[in-house]
Amino acid sequence: MNSGEGCSEEIPLPSSPRELTQNPLKKIWIPCKNGLPEKHIFQRKVCMTNCPTLIVTVGLPARGKTYISKKLTRYLNWIGVPTKEFNVGQYRRECVKIYKSFEFFSPDNEEGLKIRKQCASAALNDVRQYLTDEGGQVAVFDATNTTRERRDTITRFAEQNGFKVFFVESVCEDPAVINENIVQVKLGSPDYTHCNTDEAVEDFMKRIKCYENSYQTLDEVLDRDLSYIKIIDVGRRYLVNRVQDHIQSRIVYYLMNIHITPRSIYLCRHGESDMNVKGRIGGDSGLSLRGKDFARRLGQFIQKQDISDLKVWTSQMKRTIQTAEGLNVPYEQWKALNEIDAGVCEEMMYEEIQDHHPLEFALRDQDKYRYRYPKGESYEDLVQRLEPVIMELERQENVLVICHQAVMRCLLAYFLDKSAEELPYLKCPLHTVLKLTPVAYGCKVESIFLNVDAVNTHRDRPENVNVHRTTEDALQTVPPHL
Amino acid sequence: MSHKQTKLTQNPLQKIWVPWMSSKLSRRRGSSVPQFTNSPTMIVMVGLPARGKTYISKKLTRYLNWIGVPTKVFNVGQYRRDAVRTYKNFEFFRPDNEEAMKIRKACARSALSDVGTYFMLEHGQAAVFDATNTTRERREIILSYAKDNGYKVFFIESICDDPEIIAENIKQVKLSSPDYIDCDKEEAVADFLKRIECYKVTYVPLDDDKDSHLSYIKIFNVGSRYLVNRVQDHIQSRIVYYLMNIHVTPRTIYLCRHGESELNLVGRIGGDSGLSPRGSQFAGALGKYIKSQSIPDLKVWTSHMKRTIQTAEALGVAYEQWKALNEIDAGVCEDLTYEEIQANYPEEFALRDQDKYRYRYPKGESYEDLVQRLEPVIMELERQENVLVVCHQAVMRCLLAYFLDKSAEELPYLKCPLHTVLKLTPVAYGCKVESVSLNIEAVNTHRDRPAVSACDRVAESS
Numbered sequence: 001m002n003s004g005e006g007c008s009e010e011i012p013l014p015s016s017p018r019e020l021t022q023n024p025l026k027k028i029w030i031p032c033k034n035g036l037p038e039k040h041i042f043q044r045k046v047c048m049t050n051c052p053t054l055i056v057t058v059g060l061p062a063r064g065k066t067y068i069s070k071k072l073t074r075y076l077n078w079i080g081v082p083t084k085e086f087n088v089g090q091y092r093r094e095c096v097k098i099y100k101s102f103e104f105f106s107p108d109n110e111e112g113l114k115i116r117k118q119c120a121s122a123a124l125n126d127v128r129q130y131l132t133d134e135g136g137q138v139a140v141f142d143a144t145n146t147t148r149e150r151r152d153t154i155t156r157f158a159e160q161n162g163f164k165v166f167f168v169e170s171v172c173e174d175p176a177v178i179n180e181n182i183v184q185v186k187l188g189s190p191d192y193t194h195c196n197t198d199e200a201v202e203d204f205m206k207r208i209k210c211y212e213n214s215y216q217t218l219d220e221v222l223d224r225d226l227s228y229i230k231i232i233d234v235g236r237r238y239l240v241n242r243v244q245d246h247i248q249s250r251i252v253y254y255l256m257n258i259h260i261t262p263r264s265i266y267l268c269r270h271g272e273s274d275m276n277v278k279g280r281i282g283g284d285s286g287l288s289l290r291g292k293d294f295a296r297r298l299g300q301f302i303q304k305q306d307i308s309d310l311k312v313w314t315s316q317m318k319r320t321i322q323t324a325e326g327l328n329v330p331y332e333q334w335k336a337l338n339e340i341d342a343g344v345c346e347e348m349m350y351e352e353i354q355d356h357h358p359l360e361f362a363l364r365d366q367d368k369y370r371y372r373y374p375k376g377e378s379y380e381d382l383v384q385r386l387e388p389v390i391m392e393l394e395r396q397e398n399v400l401v402i403c404h405q406a407v408m409r410c411l412l413a414y415f416l417d418k419s420a421e422e423l424p425y426l427k428c429p430l431h432t433v434l435k436l437t438p439v440a441y442g443c444k445v446e447s448i449f450l451n452v453d454a455v456n457t458h459r460d461r462p463e464n465v466n467v468h469r470t471t472e473d474a475l476q477t478v479p480p481h482l
Numbered sequence: 483m484s485h486k487q488t489k490l491t492q493n494p495l496q497k498i499w500v501p502w503m504s505s506k507l508s509r510r511r512g513s514s515v516p517q518f519t520n521s522p523t524m525i526v527m528v529g530l531p532a533r534g535k536t537y538i539s540k541k542l543t544r545y546l547n548w549i550g551v552p553t554k555v556f557n558v559g560q561y562r563r564d565a566v567r568t569y570k571n572f573e574f575f576r577p578d579n580e581e582a583m584k585i586r587k588a589c590a591r592s593a594l595s596d597v598g599t600y601f602m603l604e605h606g607q608a609a610v611f612d613a614t615n616t617t618r619e620r621r622e623i624i625l626s627y628a629k630d631n632g633y634k635v636f637f638i639e640s641i642c643d644d645p646e647i648i649a650e651n652i653k654q655v656k657l658s659s660p661d662y663i664d665c666d667k668e669e670a671v672a673d674f675l676k677r678i679e680c681y682k683v684t685y686v687p688l689d690d691d692k693d694s695h696l697s698y699i700k701i702f703n704v705g706s707r708y709l710v711n712r713v714q715d716h717i718q719s720r721i722v723y724y725l726m727n728i729h730v731t732p733r734t735i736y737l738c739r740h741g742e743s744e745l746n747l748v749g750r751i752g753g754d755s756g757l758s759p760r761g762s763q764f765a766g767a768l769g770k771y772i773k774s775q776s777i778p779d780l781k782v783w784t785s786h787m788k789r790t791i792q793t794a795e796a797l798g799v800a801y802e803q804w805k806a807l808n809e810i811d812a813g814v815c816e817d818l819t820y821e822e823i824q825a826n827y828p829e830e831f832a833l834r835d836q837d838k839y840r841y842r843y844p845k846g847e848s849y850e851d852l853v854q855r856l857e858p859v860i861m862e863l864e865r866q867e868n869v870l871v872v873c874h875q876a877v878m879r880c881l882l883a884y885f886l887d888k889s890a891e892e893l894p895y896l897k898c899p900l901h902t903v904l905k906l907t908p909v910a911y912g913c914k915v916e917s918v919s920l921n922i923e924a925v926n927t928h929r930d931r932p933a934v935s936a937c938d939r940v941a942e943s944s
Contacts, residue, residue: 018795020756020788028803029791224707237690240708243726246865253723256713284845286490318490321499325490333498335851346845375754375816381805395716 025363026380027372052131053247054158055140056151058169060215061208062181064234065170068255069142070441072168075254078414079387080380081247082136086127088143091119099191102206107214120150124157131163138247139163146215148222155226166248167228168255169218177234178208185440235259254391260438263397264307265415267408268433270319271295271326272454275347276430279455279481282339282346287322290452294431295326297450301433302327302400311399313337313389320402331402336389339404343376350459350478354471361474365465368424379424382410390414405457408434415443425461430454455481495833496850497842522601523717524628525610526621528639530685531678532651534704535640538725539612540911542638545724548884549857550850551607551717554600558613561589569661572676577684590620594627601633608717616685625696636718637698638725639688644703648678655910704730724861730908733867734777735885737878738903740789741765742924745817746900749925752809752816757792760922764901765796767920771903772797772870781869783807783859790872801872806859809874813846820929835932838894849894852880860884875927878904885913895931900924 018031055072057065069085076083095115096104104112120143130136145151151167158165172178182204186192192200218228223241229252230239238256243249271291275283287295302310312329314320315337324331345353345360354361357374364371372378377385386407393399393411401411405428413423415436428434431454435446456479464473491502525542527535539555546553563569565585574582590613600606615621621637628635642648652674656662662670688698690709699722700709708726713719741761745753757765772780782799784790785807794801815823815830824831827844834841842848847855856877863869863881871881875898883893885906898904901924905916 020792020795022788028786029788031795220707236712237694238708238710240710240726242706246862249723249727249865252726253719256710256722257719316498318492318499322490325501335854384805392716395719 024359025367025372026370026378027374052136052163053138054127054131054154054163054165055138055251056145056154056165056167057140057142058145058151058167058218058228059171060146060211061144062178062186062204063170063172064181064231064260065144065168066142066185067260067441068168068170068231069140071258072251072254073138073140074414074417075390076138076251077417077419078383078390079250080383081138083138083140084130084136085140085142086123086130088116088120088123088141091123092116093190095119102203102210105207105210107210120153124154128157128161132161144211146211148216164244164248165227166244166251167218167226168251169228169230171217171230171232172234174233188440229255231255254394257391257394259394261397262438263399265393265398265436266302266400266433267411267428267436268298268400268402269404269408269428269430270314270317270323270402271298271452272430273319276455276457277482279349279351279478280347281350282342282348284317284319286318290431290454291319291323292326294450294452294454295323297452298323298433299327301448301450302329307398309398311396312402313399314402315339315404315407317404320404323402334389336385337401337403337407340379340382340406341373341376343373345373345376349481351475354474358471358474359467362465362467362469365461365474368461369420379406379410380420382406386410416445417442427458430457455479494829495837495842496840496848497844521632521634522606523608523634523636524597524624525608525721526615526624526635526637527610527612528615528621528637528688528698529641530616530681531614531674532648532656533640533642534651534730535614535638536612536655537730537911538638538640538701539610541728542721542724543608543610544884544887545860546608546717546721547887547889548853548860549720550853552605553608553610554606555610555612556593556597556600558586558589558593558611561593562586563660565589572673572680575677575680577680590623594624598627598631601631614681616681616687618686634714634718635697636714636721637688637696638721639698639700641687641700641702642704647704658910699725701725724864727861727864729864731867732908733869735863735868735906736772736870736903737881737898737906738768738870738872739874739878739898739900740784740787740793740872741768742900743789746925746927749819749821750817751820751823752812752818754787754789756788760901760924761789761793762796764920764922764924765793767901767922768793768903769797771918771920772799777868777870779868781866782872783869784872785809785874785877787874790874793872797870804859806855807871807873807877810849810852810876811843811846813843815843815846838931839890849876849880850890852876856880886915887912897928899926899928 019033020029021032022029057069059065066087069087073083073085092115093099095118103109106112123141123143127139127141131139141154145154155165182201186204187197187200192203195203218226218230225242227242227244227248229241232238235256235258240252243252271287271294273291274285274288275281277288310329312324312327312331314324314331314333316333316335317338320337321333342348345357348356350361360374369379372381390411393401403411406424408428409423409426412418412426412428412434418426431450431452433448433450435448437444437446459479460477462473462476464476489502490499492499527539529535536557539557543553543555562585565588566574573579576582593611593613597609597611600609611624615624625635652671656674657667657670662673665673688696688700690711694711697712697714697718699711702708705726705728710722713722741757741764743761744755744758745751746761747758780799782794782797782801784794784801784803786803786805787808790807791803812818815827818826830844839849842851860881863871873881876894878898879893879896882888882896882898882904888896901920901922903918903920905918907914907916
C-alpha cells in the first residue's frame with residue numbers, strides 16, 4: 001500500500017461511483033465490485049514518500065551514532081514505518097572474529113581497510129534487499145562514514161536503487177560527553193570483553209585518532225545539495241539542510257526533541273475502578289475502595305522516590321484524575337491519554353461482547369493491533385493519537401504518566417521496542433508502577449507492585465480465534481470478575 | 483499529606499473532571515490546558531527589509547493562536563507610521579539621521595511596552611516582535627527588557643541573498659505599503675532598495691559564537707537551510723517544526739464537504755451514512771470541476787467516513803484517507819436531530835450555544851478537541867502544494883479558521899454549506915478565498931447562534 005508525493009493516478013471517471021464496503025477488521029471503507037474489495041485504496045500512512053529512504057549516520061566514534069540509529073529506528077517502527085538499522089561495526093565483528101587492537105583502524109592498514117570496505121558493501125547489499133524486497137521503508141546505515149569518498153559511494157548506490165538519502169551527522173568535542181559514551185557503551189562492547197577498563201579506554205581513544213585525520217565533516221558549501229541534519233554538542237545546535245519530504249521532516253523533529261539527560265519515566269494505570277471490579281471495559285467510572293488505597297500508596301511511593309521536578313500527567317478520565325489527586329502535586333490532563341474507545345462495546349463485559357458481537361470479538365482476537373471497535377478505535381489508532389505524548393515525553397525529564405491499560409501498552413511498546421504483534425498483549429497490571437530508566441542503548445524496567453490487591457484485567461489471546469468458535473472457546477481467557 | 487479523598491465533579495461545558503473544592507482559596511491542581519511554557523515568550527524577528535519577517539510573523543501568529551497559544555504581532559514599522567504620519571523617502575532610515583534614530587528607538591520602546599501590557603494584562607503567551615533588529619545593540623535592549631520581566635526570548639533570523647526572491651517580496655507587499663501610496667512602481671522599488679542599503683551598513687547577523695547562549699533559528703534562502711540553536715522548551719520546539727515545514731511556493735488548497743448524505747436529508751447529525759442522490763450528483767460535478775481546474779499534481783484527502791470517500795471515488799483519482807479528518811464526535815448525540823437533542827438533553831443543548839467552541843458533547847468531542855486532532859493535517863497541508871480536502875462541516879470550519887485567521891468565537895459559526903468548494907490561494911500576507919457553488923441543491927445544515935438565552939429557551943425547531 002503506497003501513496004504520496006508524485007503525480008496522482010488517473011483512473012477513468014466511472015459512470016457511477018463505485019460501491020463501498022467496510023473492511024470488517026479495521027472498519028475502513030473500500031471500493032468493491034460484486035461485494036468483493038477492489039483495488040487497494042490509499043489510506044493515510046505516516047511515510048508519505050514513494051521511494052524508500054536511506055538514513056546515513058556520519059561522525060567519529062563515540063559520538064552517539066548507534067544510540068541515535070537505534071532510537072530513531074525504534075521510533076519509526078512504532079509510528080508504523082518499517083525501519084531497520086545496519087551497523088557496519090557488527091558486520092566487521094562477524095568478519096574479523098577477534099578484535100586485537102586499534103591498529104586495525106589505522107589508515108595505513110591496507111588489510112584492515114579492505115575488510116572494512118567489504119563490510120560496508122555487504123551492509124549496503126542487505127540494505128538494498130531490505131528496502132527493495134522485504135518491504136522496508138527506511139534503512140539506517142550506521143557507520144562513521146567520515147570521508148566524502150565513502151559518502152559519495154553511498155549516494156551513488158542510493159541513486160542507482162531509487163532511494164532517497166538523508167545524512168545524520170553527530171559532531172561533539174566535549175570530552176566529558178565522549179568519556180561517558182565510552183563508559184556506557186564501549187567498555188561493554190564485544191571488542192573489549194578481554195580488556196580491563198583502562199586498557200579499553202586507552203585503545204578506544206587511539207581508535208578515534210585513526211579517524212580524525214581523514215574526517216571530512218558535512219560542509220555548508222561542498223555538500224549544499226545533500227539532505228542532512230548536523231547535530232552539534234548533543235543537541236545544543238542543529239544545522240538542517242534541504243529536507244525533502246514528510247518523513248525527513250518528522251525525523252528532524254524527532255532528533256531535535258530527544259536528549260540524553262538522565263531521568264526516569266514512571267508508567268502506571270489508574271487505581272482499580274468500579275468498572276474494573278465488574279469486569280466491564282471502558283466507561284468513565286471512579287475508583288473502587290482499593291483503587292483509592294492505591295492512589296494513597298502511589299503518593300507515598302512518589303514521595304519516597306524523591307524525584308526532582310516530577311511532572312505528573314493523567315488522561316481526562318475520572319479514574320486517572322482521582323488517582324493523581326491522591327498525590328497532592330500539580331498534574332496535567334491530556335485527552336490524548338484517554339483509554340481506547342471501545343465504541344459500541346463501551347461498558348460491556350467480555351461475556352456481553354461475545355453475546356452481542358461474536359464476530360467482532362473473534363476478529364479482535366485475530367488481529368488485536370489493527371482491530372477497530374465499531375464506532376471506536378484500534379491500537380493502531382491509539383499509537384497515532386499518542387505520538388505527541390511520546391514526543392513530549394522525549395523532551396521532558398522526570399515524568400509520571402497515570403493512564404490506562406491499552407494506552408500504557410502502547411507507551412511501553414515504544415520504550416521497550418515491542419512489535420505490533422506483542423503490543424496488545426503486554427502485561428500492565430493494576431496497582432503496579434513501571435519505572436523506566438534509559439541505559440546504554442535501551443531502557444531498564446523496574447516493576448513495583450504497591451501491595452494493594454486488584455482484579456486482573458489482562459485477557460490473553462485464546463487458542464481458538466475462528467469466527468465460528470463456541471462461546472466457551474471465546475471466553476476461555478477472560479479474567480475472573482464479580 | 484492529605485488523606486481525605488477529594489471529590490471530583492465534571493465541568494458541564496468541557497466535561498473536564500475537577501476537584502470539588504469547597505474552599506475557593508485552594509487552587510486547582512489539575513490543568514486541562516496544554517502547558518506549552520511556563521513564562522511568556524518573546525519571538526524576535528531579525529533581518530534586512532524584504533526578507534519575509536512580517537510574512538513569518540503573521541503566519542506564525544496565526545498558527546499559534548489556532549493551536550491555542552494567545553499570540554500577537556507587534557510590528558514596529560506600524561508604530562513608526564503612527565509616529566511619523568508621512569513617509570518621505572529612504573533618508574529616514576540612514577544610519578546618520580539622528581532625528582529619525584530617536585523616533586525609531588522610541589517606537590521600539592513603545593512596542594516593547596505594549597508587549598509587556600499584552601503579557602501582564604491581556605493573558606498573552608507569545609508576542610512576535612516584528613522589526614529588523616539588525617544591530618546587536620537593539621537586540622541587547624530587547625534581551626534586557628525580557629530578562630527584567632522574566633520573559634523567554636527566541637530569535638528568528640531570515641537571511642536571503644537571492645535577488646529574485648527579494649524583488650518578488652517588494653512587488654507583493656512593499657509596493658502596496660502605506661509608505662508608497664503616492665509613488666509610481668519604479669520610484670518605490672528604487673527607494674526601497676536604498677532603504678535596504680541603509681540597514682546593510684550596520685547589519686550584524688546573529689553570530690554562532692558570540693550569540694551561542696541565545697535561542698534562535700536562522701532561516702537561509704526561504705528554507706533550504708536552517709540553523710537552530712538552544713531550543714529551550716516545548717513552544718520553541720513547535721515553532722521550529724512549523725517554520726521548517728512552511729514554504730512560499732504558489733499553490734491552491736480546495737476545501738469542501740462530502741456530498742449531501744442520507745442523514746443530512748433527515749436532519750440528523752454525525753453517523754456514517756452514504757450519499758443521497760443529490761450528494762452523488764455533487765460528487766460527479768466535483769469531479770468535472772476538478773478536471774476543469776487542470777491542477778498539476780493534485781493530492782486528494784478524505785476522512786475515514788463513508789460519505790467523504792464516496793465523494794472522492796467519483797473523482798477518479800487516487801486519494802488518501804485520514805482518520806484525523808473524521809467529523810466531530812457528537813458522543814451521546816450521534817445520529818440525533820436537533821429537536822431530539824433539545825428534547826433529551828436540553829441542558830447540553832443550551833451549554834453548546836453558550837460556548838460552542840469549548841463545549842464537549844458527553845462522551846464526544848469539542849471544537850477545541852478537533853483543532854488539536856487536526857494539527858497534523860494543517861502541518862502536512864503546509865508541506866504540500868495543491869490539495870483538495872473532502873471533509874465535514876465542523877472539520878472544515880476548523881481548517882478554514884486556520885487559513886482565514888478566525889477566532890475561537892467565530893470558528894464554530896463559519897458558513898460551510900454543502901456542495902460548495904472553497905478555493906484558497908495564499909497571497910501577500912493572507913489568503914484569497916473563492917467560493918464556488920457547484921449548483922446542486924442540498925439541505926442547509928448551518929445552525930446560527932440562537933438569540934434566546936438558555937433560561938428563556940422553549941423547544942423550537944432550529
